[in-house]
Amino acid sequence: MTQGFDYDLVIIGAGVGGHGAALHAVGCGLKTAIIEAADMGGTCVNRGCVPSKALLAASGRVRELRNAHHLQTLGIQIQNVQFDRQAIANHANNLAAKIQGDLTNSLKRLGVDIIRGWGKVTGTQKVSVTTDSGEKTITAKDIILSPGSVPFVPPGVEVDGKTVFTSDQGVKLEWLPNWIAIIGSGYIGLEFSDVYSALGCEITMIEALDQLMPGFDRDIAKLAERVLITPRDIETYVGIYAKRVIPGSPVVIELANFKTKEDVAVLEVDACFVATGRIPATKNLGLESVSVELDRRNFIPVNDHMAVLSGGEVVPHLWAIGDATGKMMLAHAASAQGIVAVENICGRNKEVDYQSIPAAAFTHPEISYVGMTETQAQEKATAEGFEVAVAKSYFKGNSKALAEGEVDGITKVIYRKDTGELLGVHIFGLHASDIIHEASAAIANRESVHKLAHLVHAHPTLSEVLDEAYKRAVGV
Structure with missing residues (x-):
């Protein structure tokens, strides 16, 4: 352990990025602590990658088994395929719980101290942790910030968590609306349109930009639209945004032209899934104590070594990884960034190859x-x-x-x-x-x-x- 500090490394945030950094740090011989105020495993394990893939796996089986024409070409006949919504939801929830437990146990097994509470920087090489029993300060030679992200809810959209909800609630699959609007046609919107359409829901997909799947290569998007959207029970609005979404029964959605802002139509649906991306969870991290300002989109500025920057200059002993950096908002990218940060902490010059x-x-x-x-x-x-x-x-x-x-x-x-x-x-x-x-x-x-x-x-x-x-x- 570095002389004069409680830890060699303190990591704020125990998502996939923080977890990967902690494991690598222990492998490098660093005495490490990880601070988490909410669920171990963060978004990926609890509200993102893991439970959503469980839902996709189950609903995908339903789609496949109900595709009589496809099965007949293979010489297979199946009739009256049924599913249990709650059992599918339980599959997703149980998987998340298992992986959360595995993640937590792996940290404990390697000797990482897990501190439950809200962590924030209070000065150079200092972190305060607020817990139910009070506040304490710990010191570390190096600090990694890995606070993650939260769903972005556009202005005018009111979320009640039941009839209007984000992926945080959607992965729980608490009910199957007959008609659901999905706002956004990126990764999250596409994946949940796949789940809901396989389980028999009618879908309206609303995309503010002038083409569906705007982040994808156009040749891929064109074919994907023909296969994933057109033949399914999905209607689409392109160049249209949800000006206002009011929860209730029904959910009322006021649509407007994205460019002209002119009103277009009013939809009344059973539910609305808000899949408009994610924003960094960078509030109340104490960055002002070390003279760090967030960028215009509230991301933590970093270089390719994952060192935090202030006015373009490296802040000594402070690092940031994951969604909060805005580089690539992917779980495995966060893990890669965590490993690179630890490598640089150990004096080995490494950079992230985002390409x-x-x-x-x-x-x-x-x-x-x-x-x-x-x-x-x-x-x-x-x-x-x-x-x-x-x-x-x-x-x-x-x-x-x-x-x-x-x-x-x-x-x-x-x-x-x-x-x-x-x-x-x-x-x-x-x-x-x-x-x-x-x-x-x-x-x-x-x-x-x-x-x-x-x-x-x-x-x-x-x-x-x-x-x-x-x-x-x-x-x-």
Whole structure:
């Protein structure tokens, strides 16, 4: 332990990022404490990744078993498929509880001190913790802030947690409305539209921007819309925003044109799911005590070493990771940032390579990507003076996809025409979230399509959609 401090490292926030940082810190020989005021595991374990994937797994089975045409092509006949909503909800809740327990036990087993209460910085290398029994101050050579994020609720939207709710309440699946409006068509909106439509709900999806799935590569979004939205019981409003949402029975939603702000229509639905993204939970962290100001979006300013910045300068011994930094609001990105922060605390120069961090939407079928979209790549090419090239392959030509009877899908590879360097990979199709990691490793190593085209993939596997795209890129 560092002389004169209670701990080598104190971490404020025990989400996935804080947990990953704590485990790595112990492995590096640091005496570590982690402070958490709410649920161990944070958003991911309790209100996000984990329970939502349990809901998607169960509802996905229902969708598959009710798809009589698909099953008949495989020679299978099933009738009268039923489900128990409460049992599905229990599956999600029980999984969250199990993983929360596993996470907590892993920290205890490695000797991390878990301090329950609200932690905040009170000065250089000082943290105060407010608990039910009072307040105490602890010292640490280094401090990592990992406070996470909360759902963003737009102005005019009133949340009651029952008829109008965010993902925090949605993962509990307390009821199935006959008609539900989903505000937002990003990851959260798409995944919950998948759950609700599979379980028989009618959906209205409201997107303020001028196209659905605005954060995705356009070729992927177009095909995904044709598969995930158009054939399902989902109507869509694009370029329209929810000016006002009033809870009740029914829920009243006043719609307006996003650009002109003119009133468009009034909807009366059974429920409204607010999926408009997340904002950093950066209030009351005591940052003013070390002269740190949040940026204009209330994120904690950091560099690629995860050191907190004040006026562009590094604040000694203070680090921040996860959603609160606004870099990539993904659980695994937070964990990677935590490891990088600890590496730098230990004097080993490390940076986060955001280009190689993959992302996925666990719809049926899935969407995944890593690196740049084609638009982003073109912008980089214009700035740096090179040409961008694109190659595509399709699941309908993949033997494993044909065997599964799941042929909706596309793989898009984006690369530099001169050097062949891989810039981005986007996949829509069966098990896309698993396939993407080969591309993630390739981007991390700055590989070229010329080398990747000669890798050998097992046959028949879904991974061959990547193999085919690489080969098409170089004409092999």
